[in-house]
Amino acid sequence: MLKRKNMKTIMILLLSMLFCCSWNAKAQTKETLQNRIQMMTKESDPEKNVVSMRNIIRDYQLDSVKNSEDIDVLKGQVALSFLKAGTFLKFEIYIGLIRNKFNQTSYLNMAADQLFRAGNNMDYAQALAQKTVELYDSYKDDPSARPDGFPLEDWNRFMRMAAYPYYETYAAILHENRDDKTALIFEEKALKGIDLDDAMSSSITLYSTLLVSQGQEDKAREILMKLDPIQREGxxxxxxxxxxxxxxxxxxxxxxxxxxxxxxxxxxxxxxxxxxxxxxxxxxxxxxxxxxxxxxxxxxxxxxxxxxxxxxxxxxxxxxxxxxxxxxxxxxxxxxxxxxxxxxxxxxxxxxxxxxxxxxxxxxxxxxxxxxxxxxxxxxxxxxxxxxxxxxxxxxxx
The missing domain is CATH 3.40.30.10 (Glutaredoxin)
Structure with a gap:
């Protein structure tokens, strides 16, 4: 089985879409909305996060239409805190309240990944990962899914980036649950259009493992032989x-x-x-x-x-x-x-x-x-x- 600690960077694509992890050296000292959301990620009591969400919406006068993206993030954080507490019903309620389909898919994927990394409730993790890819597939080619003001070219690039972690998470969980045949299908979807040189090492490890499990040793060997000698420092x-x-x-x-x-x-x-x-x-x-x-x-x-x-x-x-x-x-x-x-x-x-x-x-x-x-x-x-x-x-x- 693929070690869970190797499933390490698939979430940065999603997190970097939802949050900016780069900071300016002249950042204002005033507490920002992002700071408040970050505090929610550290709170272990989901009910306290519900209160925090309501307070943030009130304090920043967030409008349900104009600020729907920010509100989606708040609901997503509340949902994840219920997931971490093992309250799956409330997790699903708050996931269902997320308005934007892309945001909903992203938080579903985060949830599946968290369960996978913890090694808990793997059947539920697989169900969430499957729901993630099915939801993504339902709108990835739908022009109406693109938010207003989001340039088409940027949106298309955005969606291609998202496909990688969505399919990768599902493939890794399927592999963990010993369904390598299906896992290979989704791992190949994850890597479609991606230069293997730029793929995460965990992806290459998973892909080659799945190929071998399905009797494609030659293809696995070809990939590894191609990548291993690439040491650009020399x-x-x-x-x-x-x-x-x-x-x-x-x-x-x-x-x-x-x-x-x-x-x-x-x-x-x-x-x-x-x-x-x-x-x-x-x-x-x-x-x-x-x-x-x-x-x-x-x-x-x-x-x-x-x-x-x-x-x-x-x-x-x-x-x-x-x-x-x-x-x-x-x-x-x-x-x-x-x-x-x-x-x-x-x-x-x-x-x-x-x-x-x-x-x-x-x-x-x-x-x-x-x-x-x-x-x-x-x-x-x-x-x-x-x-x-x-x-x-x-x-x-x-």
Missing amino acids: NDTYRTKIAKTMFTNQEASNFSLLDLHGKRVTLADLRGKVVVLDFWATWCAPCVASMPAMEKISKQHPEVVFLFVATRENGKDAALRVASYVKMNKFPVNALMDQPMDQHTELFQVASAYKVDGIPTKVVIDRKGKLRFSTKGYSSDRELINELEAMIAIAKEQ
């Missing part, structure tokens, strides 16, 4: 391209932060080693999705120091929240807590020093303490690993 053209983005003679900003055990880590003390900084947050879906790839590359390079700077983790329980995430996932190690600047609580010291305007951001520093690379965002494990491999190799040569 490709001169790719290395040249990456080298062009290198900072030439810029001193890396020194910092001194505490790790989760209270130990102080200072950049100056790491002179003589290549250092990789990963700016992340527990609430940032792409940051979390990139962690398995970061774990893999950090294990491949024990000579490199990887420091995971948790930034913009607001609130007095920030360190506890990060520690809880690390304990649950057993990664990242070397997690450091960035600190807010005294007069601007939305600005954090090290992130500001490195001009980080969106997360995840990876920074590579050479042995002499020079800033060499800074790269923002996450799209796939393969791209991230190849990019960092090239950057680390170049930094070692400086």
Whole structure:
């Protein structure tokens, strides 16, 4: 069976559609609607989330027509909290109240994925995943499903992106429930039109596993043989391209932060080693999705120091929240807590020093303490690993 921890990034496509996980360094200190919604994701009592939803609608004077998208998100969060509490009837009630079909499909898929990752109620997870793809198929070619003001070209691209996680989730659950024949059909739908080079490693693993289970060993071998040798960090053209983005003679900003055990880590003390900084947050879906790839590359390079700077983790329980995430996932190690600047609580010291305007951001520093690379965002494990491999190799040569 496919390990559940490998089913890791299919949700970032949906989450990035519904929320913006990139933040501006000049963010206003005023509490925003997004902040209120994020607080709902951390609430374990679904009835309290019902109250929060009503209060948000009242406080922001959300109109059922003009602000229907925001209200859909609120209902989706309430539905997921009932799912997590095991109250499936109320989950279905609130899912049914979501007005936009795309939003409804997205939250259905999130629900199926959450049950899958928890390994609980797999029959119900399969039913939700099946309902997801059936609902998606019912409107994906329907022009009337496109929201007003949504450009047609963007909508078509939007729908193609959505198909990947919807079909992928269903295929993974079917595989877990030992229906590989049907799982293969939907995994191929998930990968249709996608360059396998850009597919998640978990997708390739699942696809090849399903092919073998259905007697298509040759096709599985062909795919793996094609993908395994692709290590662009060893490709001169790719290395040249990456080298062009290198900072030439810029001193890396020194910092001194505490790790989760209270130990102080200072950049100056790491002179003589290549250092990789990963700016992340527990609430940032792409940051979390990139962690398995970061774990893999950090294990491949024990000579490199990887420091995971948790930034913009607001609130007095920030360190506890990060520690809880690390304990649950057993990664990242070397997690450091960035600190807010005294007069601007939305600005954090090290992130500001490195001009980080969106997360995840990876920074590579050479042995002499020079800033060499800074790269923002996450799209796939393969791209991230190849990019960092090239950057680390170049930094070692400086």
